[in-house]
Amino acid sequence: xxxxxxxxxxxxxxxxxxxxxxxxxxxxxxxxxxxxxxxxxxxxxxxxxxxxxxxxxxxxxxxxxxxxxxxxxxxxxxxxxxxxxxxxxxxxxxxxxxxxxxxxxxxxxxxxxxxxxxxxxxxxxxxxxxxxxxxxxxxxxxxxxxxxxxxxxxxxxxxxxxxxxxxxxxxxxxxxxxxxxxxxxxxxxxxxxxxxxxxxxxxxxxxxxxxxxxxxxxxxxxxxxxxxxxxxxxxxxxxxxxxxxx
Ligand SMILES: *[C@@H]1O[C@H](CO)[C@@H](O)[C@H](O)[C@H]1NC(C)=O
Ligand SMILES: *[C@@H]1O[C@H](CO)[C@@H](O)[C@H](O)[C@H]1NC(C)=O
Ligand SMILES: *[C@@H]1O[C@H](CO)[C@@H](O)[C@H](O)[C@H]1NC(C)=O
Ligand SMILES: *[C@@H]1O[C@H](CO)[C@@H](O)[C@H](O)[C@H]1NC(C)=O
Ligand SMILES: *[C@@H]1O[C@H](CO)[C@@H](O)[C@H](O)[C@H]1NC(C)=O
Numbered sequence: 001x002x003x004x005x006x007x008x009x010x011x012x013x014x015x016x017x018x019x020x021x022x023x024x025x026x027x028x029x030x031x032x033x034x035x036x037x038x039x040x041x042x043x044x045x046x047x048x049x050x051x052x053x054x055x056x057x058x059x060x061x062x063x064x065x066x067x068x069x070x071x072x073x074x075x076x077x078x079x080x081x082x083x084x085x086x087x088x089x090x091x092x093x094x095x096x097x098x099x100x101x102x103x104x105x106x107x108x109x110x111x112x113x114x115x116x117x118x119x120x121x122x123x124x125x126x127x128x129x130x131x132x133x134x135x136x137x138x139x140x141x142x143x144x145x146x147x148x149x150x151x152x153x154x155x156x157x158x159x160x161x162x163x164x165x166x167x168x169x170x171x172x173x174x175x176x177x178x179x180x181x182x183x184x185x186x187x188x189x190x191x192x193x194x195x196x197x198x199x200x201x202x203x204x205x206x207x208x209x210x211x212x213x214x215x216x217x218x219x220x221x222x223x224x225x226x227x228x229x230x231x232x233x234x235x236x237x238x239x240x241x242x243x244x245x246x
Contacts, residue, residue, distance in 0.1 A: 028243040049092035062087035078128040086121035108153040138186030147178030163238040
């Protein structure tokens with residue numbers, strides 16, 4: 001008998017998983033659903049940096065980026081550069097500027113700002129400036145400040161064990177208008193600091209060349225991670241429990 005009761009409780013509890021206190025439930029007909037969801041994100045945000053193991057929510061930081069290969073250069077220079085082992089810190093400091101939910105279409109428009117993103121990794125560079133060739137490798141660091149993130153989120157309703165759940169498609173995420181600063185350490189030590197300083201100011205003046213390659217990798221990685229985080233939560237609790245009717 002005890003066994004039966006225990007089995008019953010285990011099954012019952014696993015189906016009707018209780019919503020933890022750090023997840024704010026929003027009524028889907030709430031006249032100010034946007035406000036409720038903004039509060040919900042704020043409540044959850046402090047937990048995102050290191051993840052929520054009990055819900056299989058992965059840590060948001062550090063955020064790894066795929067290898068970036070830069071093959072460009074302005075007129076007087078040709079740059080080949082590989083960036084590897086890139087890790088990004090700071091995405092969990094995002095602030096939500098605007099959120100427009102459309103519950104009928106389960107589509108959400110969101111705008112965030114990220115005050116500071118800091119990244120570090122390794123570079124391997126091969127440059128041709130004014131017919132001189134330089135090769136070098138070492139640590140790269142960069143800061144991106146005040147980037148704005150536009151995000152389009154579309155979820156599908158899926159059926160699982162007679163319950164409706166939301167599942168997000170990969171977020172469509174665009175970064176824009178921030179300021180960026182890159183620093184390559186240990187550049188061409190055999191040529192002395194004059195060249196290294198000169199090259200860093202060259203890179204500083206041409207940060208956009210690097211950012212044009214770094215930005216899509218960053219957008220892709222942020223989109224993957226945020227989608228993963230959202231879906232880890234959505235698959236634990238039915239739609240009716242997270243967004244009850246009435
Ligand atoms: C929703 O809440 C926000 C913030 O409290 C408020 O500025 C806005 O007027 C509210 N909108 C509606 C439709 O109640
Ligand atoms: C970058 O990686 C490619 C292979 O993926 C390699 O051929 C190249 O030498 C590396 N270094 C630079 C500076 O391009
Ligand atoms: C980048 O940001 C970090 C953390 O805020 C700071 O310590 C560092 O000095 C900044 N580096 C540059 C090159 O601006
Ligand atoms: C789903 O609901 C149907 C009809 O209400 C029922 O026959 C079936 O056993 C349920 N399946 C599960 C997995 O709960
Ligand atoms: C993603 O957003 C960008 C910019 O807002 C837009 O141009 C693009 O069509 C969108 N892609 C999808 C698949 O929605």
